Amino acid sequence: MFRNFSSQLAAATTGKEEAKKVMNPNLRSDIYTVVDQARVWISGSRGQPGDGVSYGAILSTIQKHFPSVKLGLESVGHVESEVAAIVGGITNMIMEYSMWESMSGGMAMRTWVDGLVAAYGKATLGPKKDAIAKGITRGINQNTDVTLMTKEFTARIQIISALKSGESCRFVLLEYIPDPNYIPASS
Template identity: 60%
Template sequence: MFRGLTQLAGTTADKKSISPSLRSDIYTAIDQFKAWINGGLGQAGDGVSYTSVLNTIQKHFPNAKIGLESLGQTEVEVAVVVGGVTNMILEMSKWEALGGGMAMRTWVDNLGNVYASIPPSTKKETIGRGIVRGLNQNTDYSLMTREFTAKIQIISCLKSLFPKIYGAGSEQTRQAEAMLSSKLI
């Protein structure tokens, strides 16, 4: 359906050290995501307004892109951006485990807050599906730190987002958590 973030393992495996701008680019991408979603819900799904955040992601993952067949599809756009930012954080966690865990907490909190601020609508549901899709389908978990404590912190941060989107104890929450768990086994 779209070309993107699942092919990224090869682009970062050859790196010998962390990119000097990765940390600042993560926080820039988080701010760009908030501005994109909160900047008027008409923006998400318009096929072009995600460009600034996608450019930030592409500095570290050049293969991240939205296929032409998916332009203007809100769920796909959100999924690619969410997967890209999450991959940036996981890449940072390889080099700075604690910093990656803190960045993931910031990212998940921002995702939850942005989602909560959207008025109930079909657009909100689409954005929620895009967030979950980005975490479960567009994120390369092989980039994650091997350090146990930080890894547990990152995983629990990610799992805490699903109840904010689908509601605690819902079938969709359980399915999203199970999908994430299957990726981490």
């Protein structure tokens, strides 16, 4: 886990990997497309991790932006490896997008995280759900390219999380606190 992280940081500081100069105009729409497809795929509603074929459309969209994301023959049909490749690829797409539009990238990341949590919650219990959890962790820790992360993006994610948490709290408070003008009927 840390070996991959440290090699990516070393590559970033030495300048071995050159950043792209222009954002792909389809990146934003592709992100939301694969987020929706992955959410349905991980939950098992349309295809399922481990069947070896249902991730094909998601992977091909990721490969338009990151051609190096591949799934070897030994990984096909292996739940953890399939989920790790998809999760890492989508996370990389969002971080790539955040390099140009950090606030929109932060909102896309929040959408991705919420979708991932919801999809994992809908997955059936058992060894497959455990493998999905391991795949999500591996996709984030090992398959995500940390050199794509910017300081602005990190701040935007925190702002969006705080705003969303505040919105949730406001909804809960308004739902459960009675109207101050309400007068109970006398018995």
